[in-house]
Amino acid sequence: MITRIMASEFLKIRRKMILFLIFLGPFGVIGLQAFNFGLRYDWLTKVHKDDLWGGLIGAVSMLSIPTLLMGVTIITSMIANIEHQTNAWKQLLALPISKKKVFTGKILLTVLLLFVSCLLLAVGTIVLGLLLKFGINIPLLYLIKMCFFPFLASMPLVALQIWLAITMKNQAVPLTIGIVGAILSLYSTNFPDWVPWKWPLLINDWGKPIYSVLVGLVTGLLLFFISVIDFNRKDVK
Amino acid sequence: MSNVIIETNKLTKTFGKKNVVDNVDLKVRQGEIYGFLGPNGAGKTTTIRMLLGLARPTKGSIHIFGKDIQQEKYSILKKVGSLVEYPSYYGHLNAYENLEAVRILLDAPKSKIDEVLSIVRLTKEAKRPVRGFSLGMKQRLGIATALLGNPELLILDEPTNGLDPSGIIEIRELIKSMPKEHGITIIISSHLLSEIDQMATQVGIISQGQMIFQDSLSKLRERSKSKIKLTVNRAESAWKTLLSHGYTTELMQKNLFINNDSDDQIAKIIKLLVQNDFSIYRAEEEKKSLEEIFLDLIGLEGGL
Numbered sequence: 001m002i003t004r005i006m007a008s009e010f011l012k013i014r015r016k017m018i019l020f021l022i023f024l025g026p027f028g029v030i031g032l033q034a035f036n037f038g039l040r041y042d043w044l045t046k047v048h049k050d051d052l053w054g055g056l057i058g059a060v061s062m063l064s065i066p067t068l069l070m071g072v073t074i075i076t077s078m079i080a081n082i083e084h085q086t087n088a089w090k091q092l093l094a095l096p097i098s099k100k101k102v103f104t105g106k107i108l109l110t111v112l113l114l115f116v117s118c119l120l121l122a123v124g125t126i127v128l129g130l131l132l133k134f135g136i137n138i139p140l141l142y143l144i145k146m147c148f149f150p151f152l153a154s155m156p157l158v159a160l161q162i163w164l165a166i167t168m169k170n171q172a173v174p175l176t177i178g179i180v181g182a183i184l185s186l187y188s189t190n191f192p193d194w195v196p197w198k199w200p201l202l203i204n205d206w207g208k209p210i211y212s213v214l215v216g217l218v219t220g221l222l223l224f225f226i227s228v229i230d231f232n233r234k235d236v237k
Numbered sequence: 238m239s240n241v242i243i244e245t246n247k248l249t250k251t252f253g254k255k256n257v258v259d260n261v262d263l264k265v266r267q268g269e270i271y272g273f274l275g276p277n278g279a280g281k282t283t284t285i286r287m288l289l290g291l292a293r294p295t296k297g298s299i300h301i302f303g304k305d306i307q308q309e310k311y312s313i314l315k316k317v318g319s320l321v322e323y324p325s326y327y328g329h330l331n332a333y334e335n336l337e338a339v340r341i342l343l344d345a346p347k348s349k350i351d352e353v354l355s356i357v358r359l360t361k362e363a364k365r366p367v368r369g370f371s372l373g374m375k376q377r378l379g380i381a382t383a384l385l386g387n388p389e390l391l392i393l394d395e396p397t398n399g400l401d402p403s404g405i406i407e408i409r410e411l412i413k414s415m416p417k418e419h420g421i422t423i424i425i426s427s428h429l430l431s432e433i434d435q436m437a438t439q440v441g442i443i444s445q446g447q448m449i450f451q452d453s454l455s456k457l458r459e460r461s462k463s464k465i466k467l468t469v470n471r472a473e474s475a476w477k478t479l480l481s482h483g484y485t486t487e488l489m490q491k492n493l494f495i496n497n498d499s500d501d502q503i504a505k506i507i508k509l510l511v512q513n514d515f516s517i518y519r520a521e522e523e524k525k526s527l528e529e530i531f532l533d534l535i536g537l538e539g540g541l
């Protein structure tokens with residue numbers, strides 16, 4: 001059943017801006033860093049001369065984290081809006097499929113699309129590094145960490161945005177909350193560790209990024225669970 | 238007696254403190270076209286949403302195909318096609334893709350898409366984005382979507398709302414042909430009796446959440462008690478004369494109205510008037526139209 005739901009979901013995002021944005025996000029970040037490194041090549045290679053790849057990956061993730069959070073906000077809202085626009089919920093949920101599965105399908109679609117974005121970011125970083133002649137000694141583990149850990153750590157925010165976007169017909173509220181959250185996260189370095197908007201930065205008192213990832217995954221899963229139950233319980237608008 | 242397809246028992250939905258649907262006992266039998274009538278805000282859409290499992294009843298029960306919707310929602314919905322209020326569609330997709338998005342979920346054969354497109358006569362428009370469709374075309378696409386799963390029961394909420402007369406006729410013909418050709422049972426809501434009196438076999442009339450009439454359309458017609466209208470030269474004095482002889486009549490716009498109860502009584506009244514030298518210009522029967530009966534019914538209950 002869930003595979004059929006996903007097939008239908010992918011059909012519905014055809015000809016939407018969603019797919020374009022999934023490409024635009026990582027390519028925008030890589031493009032900006034290409035510009036940055038291209039312009040200040042001599043200086044930046046001097047600063048990072050001991051670890052050229054590390055310098056590049058760090059610079060990329062500085063841009064990619066806020067981009068990711070903005071992306072989460074916009075993508076979830078657009079996915080929900082496909083059904084909101086002509087109130088297709090009443091048609092969709094009068095079909096013999098469980099509401100829980102429909103909602104889970106939306107979550108899966110969002111997570112899959114954002115995963116593709118992260119993957120593109122990793123690939124783009126490698127291509128850029130090679131073009132900048134940083135050698136073939138690529139720190140793959142570090143690269144994968146920096147591309148995927150922030151995404152995994154922001155699962156609670158993904159869950160929150162999907163929940164808000166689907167529950168509310170007026171997208172102004174989820175968009176505002178998402179954008180404010182993304183901005184907040186830029187300045188969250190000194191926030192206490194329990195603030196979820198700090199988790200994507202992978203900074204915590206223990207200095208272990210994996211802690212941010214784990215707490216993000218657990219909280220995210222919990223929120224997904226609660227939102228599925230809430231969606232299932234509510235009358236369809 | 239044929240099979241009961243839909244049966245609700247004291248179905249109630251409360252918003253705030255108001256019973257928007259109030260102890261409704263709805264009964265639809267196999268092969269019927271059931272007209273679900275009521276003025277704006279009567280509770281038709283709310284009832285239909287509950288039938289489809291989109292909203293939970295505050296009280297009461299719903300059985301469709303003899304199964305309780307609370308317990309066997311999905312096995313019921315497999316055999317139900319629906320169209321609720323204005324049509325739902327994905328504007329950026331064409332008609333074919335819209336149907337495909339639902340077909341995948343129903344796991345229906347691909348050939349079904351062409352079939353339903355041709356039933357609603359949209360085959361030629363299948364590759365156009367639905368955003369550019371006229372309201373009538375969108376409504377037809379909605380009906381096509383409802384037919385995708387080979388339903389045994391079609392639930393249509395105001396499918397002719399906002400359509401022009403030719404669009405209404407088109408949808409009406411489409412709906413009328415279905416029980417005959419496909420053996421489908423249909424419940425269709427409307428706020429105009431005239432819109433469904435040419436296709437419905439049964440009617441349920443709901444007003445302010447309460448079911449105030451539920452029977453065959455012919456039973457509703459019988460309700461049209463006719464009156465005899467007399468046009469006489471001196472109406473007021475004729476009225477007084479009749480009253481003094483024990484006949485109560487209604488005096489309206491210089492016409493006398495007599496309840497059409499017995500021929501004998503009418504004859505006596507006319508005789509009396511003639512004997513008292515009144516000139517009778519006309520004596521005619523006045524029958525209420527179906528729409529008037531409907532308005533009377535909901536007017537009585539609703540105090541409009």
Ligand SMILES: Nc1ncnc2c1ncn2[C@@H]1O[C@H](COP(=O)(O)OP(=O)(O)OP(=O)(O)O)[C@@H](O)[C@H]1O
Nearest residue numbers: 252253257275276277278279280281282283284428
């Ligand atoms: N979610 C809701 N919350 C509060 N009130 C509601 C809700 N949905 C419907 N109502 C109220 O319930 C009443 C019945 O609404 P409903 O849509 O069922 O009427 P209807 O018979 O379909 O009318 P129409 O012919 O206008 O479509 C209305 O007064 C409406 O305002």
Ligand SMILES: [Mg+2]
Nearest residue numbers: 281282322395
């Ligand atoms: Mg309605």
